[in-house]
Amino acid sequence: MKIMKKKLLIKDVANMVGVSTATISRFLNGKYQSMSESTRQKIASTIESIGYQPNNIARSLRSQESKTIAVIMADIFNPYSMDVLRGIEEYCSQEGYKIFICDAKNSGARERNYIEEMVNRGVDGFILNTTGENDLFVKGISLEHPVVLIGRKIKNSNISSVAADNAQGVKLALEHLLKTNCQRVSYLTPAPGNVSPRIERVDTFERFAALSAFSHISFECIKLAVVDREHVTKTLETLIASSSQNHTIITGNGLLSLYVVQAAKALNKRIPEDFSLIGFDETEWSEILKNPLTVVAQPTYDIGCTAAKKIITTLRKANESNETQIILLPFSLIVRETA
Amino acid sequence: MKIMKKKLLIKDVANMVGVSTATISRFLNGKYQSMSESTRQKIASTIESIGYQPNNIARSLRSQESKTIAVIMADIFNPYSMDVLRGIEEYCSQEGYKIFICDAKNSGARERNYIEEMVNRGVDGFILNTTGENDLFVKGISLEHPVVLIGRKIKNSNISSVAADNAQGVKLALEHLLKTNCQRVSYLTPAPGNVSPRIERVDTFERFAALSAFSHISFECIKLAVVDREHVTKTLETLIASSSQNHTIITGNGLLSLYVVQAAKALNKRIPEDFSLIGFDETEWSEILKNPLTVVAQPTYDIGCTAAKKIITTLRKANESNETQIILLPFSLIVRETA
DNA sequence: CTGAAAGCGCTTACAG
DNA sequence: CTGAAAGCGCTTACAG
Numbered sequence: 001m002k003i004m005k006k007k008l009l010i011k012d013v014a015n016m017v018g019v020s021t022a023t024i025s026r027f028l029n030g031k032y033q034s035m036s037e038s039t040r041q042k043i044a045s046t047i048e049s050i051g052y053q054p055n056n057i058a059r060s061l062r063s064q065e066s067k068t069i070a071v072i073m074a075d076i077f078n079p080y081s082m083d084v085l086r087g088i089e090e091y092c093s094q095e096g097y098k099i100f101i102c103d104a105k106n107s108g109a110r111e112r113n114y115i116e117e118m119v120n121r122g123v124d125g126f127i128l129n130t131t132g133e134n135d136l137f138v139k140g141i142s143l144e145h146p147v148v149l150i151g152r153k154i155k156n157s158n159i160s161s162v163a164a165d166n167a168q169g170v171k172l173a174l175e176h177l178l179k180t181n182c183q184r185v186s187y188l189t190p191a192p193g194n195v196s197p198r199i200e201r202v203d204t205f206e207r208f209a210a211l212s213a214f215s216h217i218s219f220e221c222i223k224l225a226v227v228d229r230e231h232v233t234k235t236l237e238t239l240i241a242s243s244s245q246n247h248t249i250i251t252g253n254g255l256l257s258l259y260v261v262q263a264a265k266a267l268n269k270r271i272p273e274d275f276s277l278i279g280f281d282e283t284e285w286s287e288i289l290k291n292p293l294t295v296v297a298q299p300t301y302d303i304g305c306t307a308a309k310k311i312i313t314t315l316r317k318a319n320e321s322n323e324t325q326i327i328l329l330p331f332s333l334i335v336r337e338t339a
Numbered sequence: 340m341k342i343m344k345k346k347l348l349i350k351d352v353a354n355m356v357g358v359s360t361a362t363i364s365r366f367l368n369g370k371y372q373s374m375s376e377s378t379r380q381k382i383a384s385t386i387e388s389i390g391y392q393p394n395n396i397a398r399s400l401r402s403q404e405s406k407t408i409a410v411i412m413a414d415i416f417n418p419y420s421m422d423v424l425r426g427i428e429e430y431c432s433q434e435g436y437k438i439f440i441c442d443a444k445n446s447g448a449r450e451r452n453y454i455e456e457m458v459n460r461g462v463d464g465f466i467l468n469t470t471g472e473n474d475l476f477v478k479g480i481s482l483e484h485p486v487v488l489i490g491r492k493i494k495n496s497n498i499s500s501v502a503a504d505n506a507q508g509v510k511l512a513l514e515h516l517l518k519t520n521c522q523r524v525s526y527l528t529p530a531p532g533n534v535s536p537r538i539e540r541v542d543t544f545e546r547f548a549a550l551s552a553f554s555h556i557s558f559e560c561i562k563l564a565v566v567d568r569e570h571v572t573k574t575l576e577t578l579i580a581s582s583s584q585n586h587t588i589i590t591g592n593g594l595l596s597l598y599v600v601q602a603a604k605a606l607n608k609r610i611p612e613d614f615s616l617i618g619f620d621e622t623e624w625s626e627i628l629k630n631p632l633t634v635v636a637q638p639t640y641d642i643g644c645t646a647a648k649k650i651i652t653t654l655r656k657a658n659e660s661n662e663t664q665i666i667l668l669p670f671s672l673i674v675r676e677t678a
Numbered sequence: 679c680t681g682a683a684a685g686c687g688c689t690t691a692c693a694g
Numbered sequence: 695c696t697g698a699a700a701g702c703g704c705t706t707a708c709a710g
Contacts, residue, residue, distance in 0.1 A: 010688060020697045025689055036695060057405070057461040058687035061396045061702050077425060086416060089442060098456065101440045103428060117437065122396040261627045285624030288600045349704060359681045364705055375679060397703035400686050 008052045017046050028054055060122050068098050069311060070118035072111060073129045074152075076103035079254050080281055080300055081129065084150060087304020088127060095312050097124075108133025115141055125311045130154065132194035146314045150307045153196040158324040160314075162307040164298040166197050169331035170204040173250055173278050173296045174214070176333055182248045182276065184218045186239055188232075188260070189252035191223045198252065201280075224256075232259035233266055240269060248276040248339055254283040257293065276339035292336035299329045347391045356385050367393055399461050407437050408650060409457035411450060412468045413491075415442035418593050419620055419639055420468065423489060426643020427466060434651050436463075447472025454480055464650045469493070471533035485653045489646045492535040497663040499653075501646040503637040505536050508670035509543040512589055512617050512635045513553070515672055521587045521615065523557045525578055527571075527599070528591035530562045537591065540619075563595075571598035572605055579608060587615040587678055593622040596632065615678040631675035638668045 010028075014021045019039060026034055027043045035043075046052075060066040071088055073081045085101065092099050100118060104111035108131045115126065115137070125146035130138055135154045141147060142159045149161035177185065187205050192198035202221050209219035222239070224231060239249070251257040257279035264271055271277050271291055279286070282297035306327055349367075353360045358378060365373055366382045374382075385391075399405040410427055412420045424440060431438050439457060443450035447470050454465065454476070464485035469477055474493045480486060481498045488500035516524065526544050531537035541560050548558035561578075563570060578588070590596040596618035603610055610616050610630055618625070621636035645666055 021688080022690080022697060022699095023695090026696090029689080034695065039695080053455060053459050055400075055461070055687055056456075056459045057396060057400045058702090059689075061394075061400050061704085062687080062689045064702075066396070076428075077421065082416065082421065089415075098439065098460070100437065103425075116392060120392050120395045121437070122394065258623065258627065265627065283624075284597065285622075285627065288597065288604065288624065288628065290629040360704080361681055361683095361706080362679085365680090368705080373679065378679080394703055397686090398705075400688085401703080401705045403686075 007055075008050060010052075010054065013043070013046060013050070013052050016050070017042050019043070064122075065124050065315075066122045067096060068100060068121075068123045069125050069127060069308075070100045070102065070114070070121075070123040071127045072102040072104055072114050072118070074104050074111070074131045075106050076101065079283060080151075080298065083300030084129070084304040084307075087301040087306075088308045089304075091305045091308035092312070095308075097308075097312060099127075104131050106131055112137055119145065124315050127307050127311055128152075132196070135194070146311055148307050148311045148314070150303055151197060153326070160310055160325045160327075162303050162310060162327045162329070163197065164303065165328040165330055166200040167204045168328075169280065169296050169298070170201050170208065172331055172333045173280075174205075174208050176278070176294075176335065176339070177217070177248055178213065180248075180276070180339070181246050182217060183246040185220070185248050185250060187219070187221045187250045187252065188235070188256055189221065189223055190227050190256070191225050201252065227256065227259070229259050229262060232256065233263040236260060236263040236269075237267060240267065240275065246276075248278065251277065251279045254279065254281040257281070257283060257295075258285075261289065261293075272338045278339045282334065286334075286336065289338075291338050294336045294339040295334045296331050297334055298331055302329055346394075347389060349391075349393065352382070352385060352389070352391050355389070356381050358382070403461075404463050404654075405461045406435060407439060407460075407462045408464050408466060408647075409439045409441065409453070409460075409462040410466045411441040411443055411453050411457070413443050413450070413470045414445050415440065418622060419490075419637065422639035423468070423643040423646075426640040426645075427647045428643075430644045430647035431651070434647075436647075436651060438466075443470050445470055451476055458484065463654050466646050466650055467491075471535070474533070485650055487646050487650045487653070489642055490536060492665070499649055499664045499666075501642050501649060501666045501668070502536065503642065504667040504669055505539040506543045507667075508619065508635050508637070509540050509547065511670055511672045512619075513544075513547050515617070515633075515674065515678070516556070516587055517552065519587075519615070519678065520585050521556060522585040524559070524587050524589060526558070526560045526589045526591065527574070527595055528560065528562055529566050529595075530564050540591065566595065566598070568598050568601060571595065572602040575599060575602040575608075576606060579606065579614065585615075587617065590616065590618045593618065593620040596620070596622060596634075597624075600628065600632075611677045617678045621673065625673075625675065628677075630677050633675045633678040634673045635670050636673055637670055641668055 010021045010024050013024050023035060023039060024043060032040055069092060075081060089099060100123060102114040104114060111131050111134055127148055127150060128138065129150045130152050132152060138154060139157045147159050149159055151163050153161050189198055189202060192202055205219060205221055208214055222235060224235065249260060251260055260277060277293065279293055279295045282295050286293040286295055310325065349360045349363050352363050362374060362378060363382060366379065371379055408431060414420060428438060439462060441453040443453060450470050450473055466487055466489060467477065468489045469491050471491060477493055478496045486498050488498055490502050492500050528537055528541065531541055544558060544560055547553055561574060563574065588599060590599055599616060616632065618632055618634045621634050625632040625634055649664065
């Protein structure tokens with residue numbers, strides 16, 4: 001037996017106060033200058049006492065804004081994504097925005113579906129950690145809706161983006177190696193495809209490899225078409241078989257770091273005794289390894305906050321200047337024991 | 340320079356096809372029986388070719404349903420929550436529902452705000468991993484909106500819930516210990532407060548402690564008012580100082596497991612040489628420890644799917660029977676090396 | 679099988 | 695400072 005206390009409407013409030021719905025609406029939207037102090041107070045106390053809350057669906061339909069932002073992540077279950085989301089969520093909720101979180105599961109098709117669905121749900125803007133498979137489509141969307149990209153860029157577009165400074169991150173890792181007696185570096189990365197940070201890092205590695213300061217170190221980039229435990233184990237096995245002394249492996253993300261640590265265990269290799277390891281991205285477990293993991297960490301939480309701030313600022317300035325910005329945030333090196 | 344291609348409306352489609360908007364609307368809602376085969380086809384091909392997509396805000400306002408479910412988690416950044424969310428997301432998206440994910444950050448006040456906000460945004464139902472601080476309020480909500488609880492229960496209510504079977508989980512852990520020569524068990528848990536699974540586990544521990552089969556083992560429950568690394572380290576230090584032989588610590592969640600492992604490292608204690616450890620909840624890093632962690636794991640993904648299924652079924656059956664269900668899913672024991 | 683018309687609950691020019 | 699009225703983009707009884 002459901003006791004449906006009838007939902008209160010704006011006209012109920014209007015009747016109780018003895019004014020029109022227009023005035024109540026003005027109150028709800030904070031337009032206090034356009035009403036007398038006394039009506040203002042009457043409305044305030046009435047709403048307070050009966051606990052009226054406006055229907056946001058109706059507000060959105062009429063005002064064409066929903067105070068909602070769609071956040072579409074390429075892969076939400078990556079720890080990187082989680083931390084970024086935390087930043088986005090915190091900033092948005094503090095500014096009165098709600099977020100739709102969508103997981104593209106690394107599929108361009110899913111990503112497109114979500115974007116369309118969110119347009120139809122009237123979100124005010126998008127924060128996109130794009131799969132890299134929808135550059136053209138996303139450019140199109142950005143002409144009609146505010147978009148900020150996180151972690152990934154789209155070439156030849158004027159879409160704002162917030163990301164870690166990959167060139168600086170690679171530099172940080174390599175300069176650290178210069179202080180050791182490292183003679184060989186293998187960078188393990190998922191196949192870059194059209195994913196901008198992966199491309200940037202590989203490019204930076206290759207630039208450094210050509211530098212005379214690094215001439216005593218041999219470089220290689222290993223691009224994994226499939227990232228799972230089995231493939232990483234096989235790769236590591238080959239790598240170690242051919243291993244010279246003072247070999248450092250750099251892993252392109254937290255998942256790869258995890259797989260390498262697992263693979264080393266399976267192959268009975270010790271880190272750093274048998275090879276050194278630097279991971280991109282901080283992980284929950286970095287510190288609890290027998291030898292804690294040395295890591296080059298992104299400011300994930302900041303990336304989230306900054307992206308949220310950028311989109312909300314854009315929304316507020318509406319059709320004003322709204323300049324494109326590429327915001328780069330620095331990595332930090334956390335030296336522990338594996339390198 | 341924004342090129343706003345004017346958003347297509349239902350009346351545009353109606354004009355193009357040469358029927359009324361009512362007919363288009365019927366098509367959109369799949370009421371094909373109430374139109375001729377030929378209009379149906381004309382509408383289908385027109386919509387397809389111009390790429391019309393209905394405005395969901397308007398649909399929601401009019402039809403009073405939004406195909407949206409609010410998921411409010413006590414603490415989203417708990418790995419447990421993440422896995423449950425994955426299950427919810429997958430089931431919902433497959434059924435055409437979108438979800439709002441909210442993080443109460445373990446605050447009852449935030450939880451209440453989110454619930455109200457979501458009501459005003461017209462969600463069709465709630466999946467709640469409640470903080471335990473809003474039992475009365477949630478009961479009230481459940482009279483007016485479909486609610487399913489996950490992981491946590493509300494006493495004296497007839498709200499459906501999906502959770503792991505805590506009594507069975509504790510049993511699993513303790514029966515495993517019976518096979519070792521364990522003589523002392525310390526169960527580390529966040530202070531139970533009004534959080535049902537914590538209470539259930541403590542109760543079960545105490546029931547078992549009283550059993551003759553366990554009479555050779557001494558039991559204690561340690562309820563932590565604050566859960567952070569520092570407090571756990573202190574607790575562990577005390578615990579170990581007083582330690583008899585064959586001491587097993589059981590941790591009440593993944594975060595506690597992490598802190599205990601870190602604390603052991605800091606205190607220079609080895610697991611399982613100095614004490615054994617069983618963690619509630621599987622973690623990403625269980626396998627990469629020097630001695631991989633023995634764990635009692637919840638079927639998190641299943642919990643999510645099951646909860647999503649329950650709420651969607653309820654929504655579909657509308658005002659039908661809609662029976663209250665308490666669904667208990669089993670833990671599984673993963674024996675590794677720490678116990 | 680199809681359409682005219684009312685209405686979902688708000689907001690906002692417009693007029694006073 | 696305030697209200698009457700139109701309208702956001704759909705859906706749905708009702709009538710035919």
